[in-house]
Amino acid sequence: MSLDKPVAPDRSENESTPTLQVKNLHKAYNGNEVLKGVEFAINRGQVKAILGPSGSGKSTMLRLMALLEPADDGAVFLDGLQIGTSNSKGKTIHHSEGKLAVERRDIGMVFQRFNLFPHLSALDNVALALISVQSIKRSDARETAFRLLERVGLADRASHFPSELSGGQQQRVAIARALVLKPHVMLFDEPTSALDPELVGEVLEVMEDLAASGMTMIVVTHETRFARRVANEVTLFDSGVIVEQAEPNEFFENPQHERTKRFLSHVH
Amino acid sequence: MLFDPQIFLEQLVNPAYLWGAFLSVGVAVFSLLIATVIGFFLALGRTSKKLFLVAPSHAYVWFFRALPALLVLLIMWNALPQLLPALRSDWYTPFLAASIGLGLVEAAFMAEIIRSALSSVDEGQALAGRALGLKPASVMIKVVLPQAIRTALPPTGNEFIGLIKYSSLASVISLRELLTTAQVGVNITFRYAEYYTVAIIYYLVIVTIITVVQSRVERKFLWTSKSVKRVDRTSRTSLNQLEEQK
Numbered sequence: 001m002s003l004d005k006p007v008a009p010d011r012s013e014n015e016s017t018p019t020l021q022v023k024n025l026h027k028a029y030n031g032n033e034v035l036k037g038v039e040f041a042i043n044r045g046q047v048k049a050i051l052g053p054s055g056s057g058k059s060t061m062l063r064l065m066a067l068l069e070p071a072d073d074g075a076v077f078l079d080g081l082q083i084g085t086s087n088s089k090g091k092t093i094h095h096s097e098g099k100l101a102v103e104r105r106d107i108g109m110v111f112q113r114f115n116l117f118p119h120l121s122a123l124d125n126v127a128l129a130l131i132s133v134q135s136i137k138r139s140d141a142r143e144t145a146f147r148l149l150e151r152v153g154l155a156d157r158a159s160h161f162p163s164e165l166s167g168g169q170q171q172r173v174a175i176a177r178a179l180v181l182k183p184h185v186m187l188f189d190e191p192t193s194a195l196d197p198e199l200v201g202e203v204l205e206v207m208e209d210l211a212a213s214g215m216t217m218i219v220v221t222h223e224t225r226f227a228r229r230v231a232n233e234v235t236l237f238d239s240g241v242i243v244e245q246a247e248p249n250e251f252f253e254n255p256q257h258e259r260t261k262r263f264l265s266h267v268h
Numbered sequence: 269m270l271f272d273p274q275i276f277l278e279q280l281v282n283p284a285y286l287w288g289a290f291l292s293v294g295v296a297v298f299s300l301l302i303a304t305v306i307g308f309f310l311a312l313g314r315t316s317k318k319l320f321l322v323a324p325s326h327a328y329v330w331f332f333r334a335l336p337a338l339l340v341l342l343i344m345w346n347a348l349p350q351l352l353p354a355l356r357s358d359w360y361t362p363f364l365a366a367s368i369g370l371g372l373v374e375a376a377f378m379a380e381i382i383r384s385a386l387s388s389v390d391e392g393q394a395l396a397g398r399a400l401g402l403k404p405a406s407v408m409i410k411v412v413l414p415q416a417i418r419t420a421l422p423p424t425g426n427e428f429i430g431l432i433k434y435s436s437l438a439s440v441i442s443l444r445e446l447l448t449t450a451q452v453g454v455n456i457t458f459r460y461a462e463y464y465t466v467a468i469i470y471y472l473v474i475v476t477i478i479t480v481v482q483s484r485v486e487r488k489f490l491w492t493s494k495s496v497k498r499v500d501r502t503s504r505t506s507l508n509q510l511e512e513q514k
């Protein structure tokens with residue numbers, strides 16, 4: 001399984017422009033404040049791991065970053081350009097679902113529960129976006145999809161349907177599917193939490209290869225070993241705010257915040 | 269007057285019955301198509317968050333669930349042409365009136381079948397489709413509908429059989445469908461047993477064919493590589509070629 005080709009498309013922006021950035025992100029459900037002004041940025045080629053207790057708002061933050069839900073306040077920037085909303089005369093305008101669909105194509109998302117399309121083979125799960133979004137010929141789309149399945153080590157499962165694949169295989173197909181439009185950044189929401197322990201390794205291996213190939217990745221995870229080995233930076237998220245951000249050794253060996261120490265004492 | 273097999277067999281191959289059966293199935297097919305299209309939009313309307321879409325959908329279902337199909341057919345054939353002169357021409361046939369009338373009534377029931385089928389699709393499916401960058405119509409057509417259709421197929425098959433039987437109501441607007449054909453024969457000959465038995469046979473054959481077709485269609489929705497081999501050989505072959513290429 002080798003990911004020799006770089007996945008991120010060439011971009012010649014200023015190195016200091018973050019690939020993905022959120023500013024002052026707020027979100028409440030029925031008056032219950034889930035995100036309380038999140039500031040987060042990731043540069044090209046970086047891998048950031050996000051840890052945090054259940055219910056702290058990690059999934060919500062990813063859904064807002066992926067433009068799957070509107071923020072109550074704040075903004076999302078991709079390569080320095082505001083996406084999802086625009087500002088006009090001091091007012092925030094939420095983009096239409098049609099425009100959001102276009103903006104989402106540069107962001108890949110991998111879900112905890114895979115969410116593969118059960119009515120399509122592994123190959124067609126990956127090919128769908130090429131056919132429906134880029135209007136690529138079915139045979140060409142399938143060929144591209146096949147190469148991606150090869151990259152996640154599933155060429156021999158191309159014609160299998162999701163119900164015929166193990167959880168680990170399904171998640172690898174889901175990763176291939178999210179890669180198919182060459183996103184600038186990949187978001188992973190606890191990609192291994194729904195897997196049997198013996199299947200976690202194969203998915204993490206694919207993600208590690210992806211990181212090595214230069215993909216920009218935000219990974220919400222409970223896998224502290226993965227975070228330590230692969231991430232450039234580890235973030236602790238709690239109660240809708242970022243508590244601590246540091247490079248992995250610093251984060252795990254010498255956490256600055258009391259909250260981080262308490263969290264780490266539970267997971268270790 | 270005993271059961272006369274001679275008369276029975278004569279009628280069994282009588283083209284009038286075949287034509288009657290054809291009309292019955294035709295009315296059922298057209299009204300189901302009409303009902304499915306209207307029902308789909310009613311289902312979308314009922315699940316919408318916008319009141320101007322929800323209210324008309326509810327009103328429609330409320331209205332057509334209350335009316336007897338027979339009354340709707342009588343209105344379609346007798347009352348409407350009085351109100352709309354355009355309907356007084358030749359193209360407005362009993363067949364058309366029956367198909368539309370039954371379709372309008374059936375739409376109220378298809379709306380509920382389609383609504384529950386759509387809501388049975390896991391929320392993560394549309395979410396994944398949207399995350400891929402599919403436009404709303406593509407999410408519906410490529411991701412949600414195929415899965416909803418699988419859920420809707422069995423109850424829709426039942427509705428279709430129901431419509432075959434309801435099409436006999438169209439006798440009141442002088443459509444010579446299957447049952448009317450039998451009744452006309454009876455009125456002339458008074459051979460009740462023979463003519464009704466022929467009708468029974470025809471209905472049994474029609475419903476048996478529907479049941480077989482339905483289970484064939486449902487097999488296409490198994491979503492396993494084995495079922496693909498059976499129904500979609502071409503895509504398999506191209507896939508094998510791909511695998512051999514490398």
Ligand SMILES: Nc1ncnc2c1ncn2[C@@H]1O[C@H](COP(=O)(O)OP(=O)(O)OP(=O)(O)O)[C@@H](O)[C@H]1O
Pocket residue numbers: 029030034052053054055056057058059060061
């Ligand atoms: N669509 C929603 N409607 C109402 N409440 C929601 C919704 N989505 C999330 N919440 C609430 O927001 C809070 C944060 O949820 P979120 O899923 O973002 O947490 P999380 O950090 O991902 O947790 P976990 O580790 O369990 O996945 C929870 O209290 C949850 O109940």
Ligand SMILES: [Mg+2]
Pocket residue numbers: 058059060189190
């Ligand atoms: Mg979560």
